[in-house]
Amino acid sequence: MSMLLVQALNGLQFGVLLFLVAAGLSLVFGVMDLINLAHGVQYMLGAYVAATLGVWTGSFWLGALLSLPVALLVGLALEWLVFRHLYRRDHLSQVLATFGVILTVEEATRALWGSAPQTVLEPSGLTGGPMGGVEIVAGLIYPTYRLVIIGVGIVVPLLLWFLVERTRAGMLVRAGATHPAMVSALGVDIRRLFTVVFAFGAMLAGFAGALASPIFPVAPGMGDTVLILCFVVIVIGGVGSIRGAFIAALLVGLLDSVGRAMLPDLLRLVLDPSSARQTGAALASMLVYIVMAAILFFRPAGLFPGGRSA
Amino acid sequence: MNRRSFLTTTAATATLAATGGFAFAPSIARAQSQAVKVAFVGTLSGPGAALGTHLRDGWLAGVKRLDNQLGGRAVETLVIDDELKPDVAVSKVRAALERDKVDFVVGVVFSNMLQAIVRPVTESNTFLITANAGPSTLAGKGCSPFLFSSAYQNDQPHATMGQAAQDLGYKRVFILVPNYQAGKDAVAGFRSRYKGEVVDEIYVPLSQLDFSTEVTKIAAAKPDAIFTFMPGALGVNLVRQYRQAGLANIPFLSTFTVDESTLPAQGEAALDFYTAATWAPNFDNPQSRRFVQEFEAAYGYVPSNFAAHAYDAAHMLDAAIRRTKGDVADKAALRTALEVGDFPSVRGALRLGPNHFPIQDFWLCKVAKRADGKFQTETVRKVLTADADSYAASCKMG
Numbered sequence: 001m002s003m004l005l006v007q008a009l010n011g012l013q014f015g016v017l018l019f020l021v022a023a024g025l026s027l028v029f030g031v032m033d034l035i036n037l038a039h040g041v042q043y044m045l046g047a048y049v050a051a052t053l054g055v056w057t058g059s060f061w062l063g064a065l066l067s068l069p070v071a072l073l074v075g076l077a078l079e080w081l082v083f084r085h086l087y088r089r090d091h092l093s094q095v096l097a098t099f100g101v102i103l104t105v106e107e108a109t110r111a112l113w114g115s116a117p118q119t120v121l122e123p124s125g126l127t128g129g130p131m132g133g134v135e136i137v138a139g140l141i142y143p144t145y146r147l148v149i150i151g152v153g154i155v156v157p158l159l160l161w162f163l164v165e166r167t168r169a170g171m172l173v174r175a176g177a178t179h180p181a182m183v184s185a186l187g188v189d190i191r192r193l194f195t196v197v198f199a200f201g202a203m204l205a206g207f208a209g210a211l212a213s214p215i216f217p218v219a220p221g222m223g224d225t226v227l228i229l230c231f232v233v234i235v236i237g238g239v240g241s242i243r244g245a246f247i248a249a250l251l252v253g254l255l256d257s258v259g260r261a262m263l264p265d266l267l268r269l270v271l272d273p274s275s276a277r278q279t280g281a282a283l284a285s286m287l288v289y290i291v292m293a294a295i296l297f298f299r300p301a302g303l304f305p306g307g308r309s310a
Numbered sequence: 311m312n313r314r315s316f317l318t319t320t321a322a323t324a325t326l327a328a329t330g331g332f333a334f335a336p337s338i339a340r341a342q343s344q345a346v347k348v349a350f351v352g353t354l355s356g357p358g359a360a361l362g363t364h365l366r367d368g369w370l371a372g373v374k375r376l377d378n379q380l381g382g383r384a385v386e387t388l389v390i391d392d393e394l395k396p397d398v399a400v401s402k403v404r405a406a407l408e409r410d411k412v413d414f415v416v417g418v419v420f421s422n423m424l425q426a427i428v429r430p431v432t433e434s435n436t437f438l439i440t441a442n443a444g445p446s447t448l449a450g451k452g453c454s455p456f457l458f459s460s461a462y463q464n465d466q467p468h469a470t471m472g473q474a475a476q477d478l479g480y481k482r483v484f485i486l487v488p489n490y491q492a493g494k495d496a497v498a499g500f501r502s503r504y505k506g507e508v509v510d511e512i513y514v515p516l517s518q519l520d521f522s523t524e525v526t527k528i529a530a531a532k533p534d535a536i537f538t539f540m541p542g543a544l545g546v547n548l549v550r551q552y553r554q555a556g557l558a559n560i561p562f563l564s565t566f567t568v569d570e571s572t573l574p575a576q577g578e579a580a581l582d583f584y585t586a587a588t589w590a591p592n593f594d595n596p597q598s599r600r601f602v603q604e605f606e607a608a609y610g611y612v613p614s615n616f617a618a619h620a621y622d623a624a625h626m627l628d629a630a631i632r633r634t635k636g637d638v639a640d641k642a643a644l645r646t647a648l649e650v651g652d653f654p655s656v657r658g659a660l661r662l663g664p665n666h667f668p669i670q671d672f673w674l675c676k677v678a679k680r681a682d683g684k685f686q687t688e689t690v691r692k693v694l695t696a697d698a699d700s701y702a703a704s705c706k707m708g
Contacts, residue, residue, distance in 0.1 A: 003530050022637035044363035115359030117546045117575035137380070140529035142558030146522075215551070216519050217575065222358050225517045260523045274511075281489045282512035 006136055007261040008254065015253020016153025016211055020244045022230040022237075024204030031177040031197050032238015035094045038078065038101035039230070040223025042202045042244075046071045046209025047218045048113060050183050051120045054213075060121040064210040071206020074197040082192075083198060102223075110220050129182060147157065147279040149211060157246045167247060173197055178241065231264060232292050238302030247303060252288050259287040345384040346631065346638055349406040351399065351427065352415040357542060360571045361419045361616055362391070365441055368617030369416060371605045372624025380624070381631025383638075388412060396426035403427045407434050413638045414439065416623050421445040421464060421492070432456035435641055437648065438580035438616070440622040446495075449665050450701030456641075458648055459664040460623040461615075462588055463699035464492075467565045468539065470498025470586035470672040474693045475504045475535060475563055481565075482509045484533035486524055488544060489513035496539035496565060501671065502700075509533045514544075521548050526556045535561040546575045553579040568677050570614035573685040580677045585687055588668075589618045589657045590675045592688040598656040612686045622655045629653035665705035669698045 025039045049070045054063025082101055086094045123145050136142045164170040174195050175183045184190045209223075216222060233252055235242030264280030271279060295303065313589075326427055341450055350369050352362035366389060392399035406412045407430065415431045416439040418424040424443040431438040432454040440448075444463040448454070475483055485500070485508055487493035499512060512524055527678040528536060540548045545567035553563060558699045562568075562583040570591070573580060591602045591612055601621055607614040626648070633637060633647035651662035660670040675687040 003526060006526045007523060010520070014520050014522070026360070101484060112356070115355075115363055116571060117360070119545050119575050135556070139532060139556070140526060141554070143554045145554075171452075186673060215547075217542040217546040219357070219546070220359070222543070225519055257520075257523050260514075261527065277511055278489065278513055281515070285489075285515040285517075 001290070004258075004261075006140065006142070007257050009136075009142065009150075011254035012151050012250065013153075013253070015250035016150055017215075018226070018229055018233055018253055019153055019246050019249035020156060020208035020211065021205060021226055022233040022249055023156070023242060024201035024208075025230050026200055026234050026237070026240060026242060026245040027204070028201040029234060031173055032084065032194050034087060034121055034198075035091050035098065036083070036201075037095060037098040037227065037260070038105065038115075039201070039205050040227030041102050041105040042070075042071065042075065042078075042205040043209040043212075044109065044218075044220075044223035045228060046206025047213040047216075047222065048109060048118060048209075050210035050213050051118045051218045052113070054121045055119055058121075060123040060214065062212075063121070067206055067210045068203055071209075072199050072203045074206070075202020076201065078197065079195050084195070087194065090200075090276055095245065106220055115220055120213045120218055122167070123214055133174030145214060149215075152211065157242065160242050169196075196228045227291055229288070232288060235304075236292055236295050236302055238304040241304040244304030252289075255288055255291055256284075259284040265285070331413065345386040346380050347386050347388065347410060347412040348380075348414045348416055348627075349388045349390055349403065349412040351390045351392050351403060351415060351423070353394045353419045353423065354389075354432050356394050358394050358419060360542065361442075364614045364616040365417055365419055365620045366420060366572050367605070367609045368620030369441065369624055371601070371608060371613075371617070372621040374608070375601070375604060375621075376624060376628050380628045381634070381636055383631065383636045390417075392418075392423045392427075393421075394420060394423065396422060399423050399426045400430055402478075404430055409437060412436065414627060416627070417441055417620065418443045424448065428452075428454070428457060433674065437644065439623045441623040442616055444667060444699075446701050449667050449699050450704040451666045451706075453705035453707055455645055455707050458626070458662070459668060460538060460626050461619040461668070462670070462672075463667050463701060464495060465499040465502070466587075466672060466694075466697060466699055467586040467626070468496045468675070469503045470697075471537060471563050471565055471584070471694045472500040472503035474584070474586065474674045475500075475537065476506065477693065478535070478561075480506060480534035480561070482507050482531075482533045484509045484513040484528055484531050484536045486536060487511075487513060487541070488500055488516045488518070488526070488540065492541075493539060493582055500537050504537075506534075517656075518544060519547070521551045524548075525551050525557065528552075528557060528560070532567040533560060535563050536566055537563045539565045542572065545572050549576045549583065549618045550579045558582070560640070568651060568687065569616075570612045570641070571616065573677065573687075574611065576677075577685060578679070580685065581679060582676055584674060584676050584690070585686060586693070587615050587673055588673050589615055590673065590689045592678075592684045593658070595656070595658050597654050597658075601656050612684055618656050622653070622657070623656065627651040642691070662704045663698050664707070665699070665702040667699055667702065671695050672697055 021043050028034055028036050046067050050064045051069035052130055053066045054060045057063055080277045082097060172188055172193055176190055180190055233245055233248045237248030263284045264277050267276040267280045350366060352365045353359060378385055388410055390402045414437050418440050419442050421443040424440055425445060438457050440459045442461050443457055444461055449463045483506060485497055487496050555624040565586050568580045568583045568585050629652060630647040634643045649662060657670060660668045663669045671692050674690045674693050676690050677685055678688040679685055
């Protein structure tokens with residue numbers, strides 16, 4: 001039974017990481033009605049910059065901290081170069097253009113850093129070793145860093161909620177999402193507002209990348225796998241809803257971890273061991289998508305429809 | 311389509327550099343009359359690119375060591391990126407055969423790429439030297455007089471690890487592999503020589519990001535050792551997580567999981583983890599020492615098995631062409647010369663079996679930190695001596 005608890009903890013931590021990536025995407029998607037496939041490469045850049053600066057400065061934490069302004073600047077530059085011209089276009093153009101950004105940034109990353117996975121410093125004093133973790137079950141150390149991620153994953157959504165729901169800037173963002181023409185008529189520079197929202201989303205993606213860098217491999221293409229799951233999270237949670245994204249991310253994380261842990265064993269009750277293993281593995285990797293399909297069937301707008309009313 | 315393939319006119323590089331010019335086309339035209347043309351095929355973009363880079367650099371280091379000559383004739387390498395797409399590989403290789411009239415095709419990281427190009431190449435009576443991929447079909451029934459390997463048959467490293475687990479007396483082993491053909495082959499290879507109990511076999515999707523679930527299961531099963539095959543970024547992730555979870559006291563037996571292509575990212579986390587190989591950078595023979603030294607000076611990283619096998623491929627061709635006195639047109643003579651297989655290898659002495667795959671020793675290696683702070687694999691002990699793959703018997707060559 002304690003193993004199931006550990007698996008739930010694993011799922012929680014994975015879900016929280018997914019939320020951090022998905023939050024920025026959901027914000028941009030919900031507020032600006034912009035499908036940004038390049039969100040994944042912004043996440044990747046955050047991880048690469050954090051890894052490199054971490055090695056340079058000799059501290060993972062310093063590297064992660066310094067990667068935030070870099071991610072923000074990259075977000076601003078991308079917005080100015082590409083995304084600004086896409087707000088009024090239809091979704092297909094956005095998908096095409098942002099896919100182009102993916103290819104460009106991926107190749108640029110490869111040219112700059114090479115194709116091999118990057119060296120990432122261990123977050124000092126936190127990971128591994130007898131001092132850096134909690135022994136939850138005999139023989140298994142749960143690294144403190146992963147507990148820290150869970151903590152961050154609870155604080156960030158609260159901050160986001162406060163920012164969007166309780167501040168003047170948040171009010172403008174919400175108003176800009178539903179009635180851009182009216183907000184503009186009231187004398188608010190909607191363009192600048194969008195730029196700020198986009199850059200903030202990019203920074204969130206970079207932050208998630210930096211945070212994930214000691215856990216996930218920092219290698220070309222690392223953004224793609226996460227991006228797909230993020231879209232699942234957003235679709236389940238309801239487009240543009242931070243609360244929905246949070247709950248959906250936890251759901252996806254838990255489903256994925258617990259499914260992988262339990263399904264092969266459950267199937268063994270009805271199948272012979274070797275086919276149970278392989279069917280179980282295949283089924284576990286599909287589980288998230290099956291659940292997404294089911295949720296969309298009953299609630300086509302997701303669990304917490306929010307954002308744009310039109 | 312030609313966007314990524316570019317000419318490395320090794321023969322002309324020196325002159326080009328000296329004149330500072332970029333007179334590309336004329337120098338190729340001039341070289342065409344005398345240079346031996348080799349198409350190097352490898353995966354140089356996408357997630358598998360790190361291995362392709364090792365393979366390519368190994369080949370180029372070999373050619374450079376031989377003064378840009380093979381058997382006394384100038385050599386020109388055409389580097390082709392197969393992009394890990396069979397159709398792309400075939401069309402680029404066809405172009406190299408028909409338009410560029412290459413004399414040899416070398417390289418190939420992934421087995422499915424080799425399987426895609428093997429017929430177009432061998433059916434045009436061109437020699438194909440695989441410096442890594444060695445699928446069972448091509449070592450057995452599908453063997454060809456025009457196909458040679460400077461590496462191994464795919465099953466051999468996994469079987470080596472199975473034998474090592476057996477020798478080390480591990481009674482209960484936990485297996486963890488990706489859910490695709492190569493993963494299943496790894497399990498079969500390991501089990502062909504390991505006779506103990508397999509506590510559990512877990513198959514994970516290739517797109518797996520996090521191994522917490524599996525690491526937890528391993529901790530619960532408390533095996534004597536684990537066996538895993540997690541190439542590339544998957545392996546980086548698993549190794550770090552395994553270490554962080556405090557499981558490193560359970561021996562980590564692996565194939566293609568901790569090697570010089572992933573060690574820079576794994577670092578300390580991979581220390582003392584095991585792998586099976588034909589060669590390691592600490593091999594103590596003159597050919598190997600010189601290879602490691604020159605390779606590191608030129609490319610700035612520690613060479614892997616991939617690089618070593620490609621380096622050997624250059625020497626394999628060099629020895630054969632020397633034997634035919636520079637004649638690459640007489641295919642029968644060239645085949646006989648290649649079959650002699652008496653080239654200086656970084657692995658010491660080896661010979662070729664009837665299916666043109668090497669008969670060689672396999673080693674248990676483990677990750678060590680060098681005095682200069684870099685990580686490399688080092689030999690622990692020899693596991694298999696003069697091992698021939700099990701498919702050679704079903705190879706009937708004309």
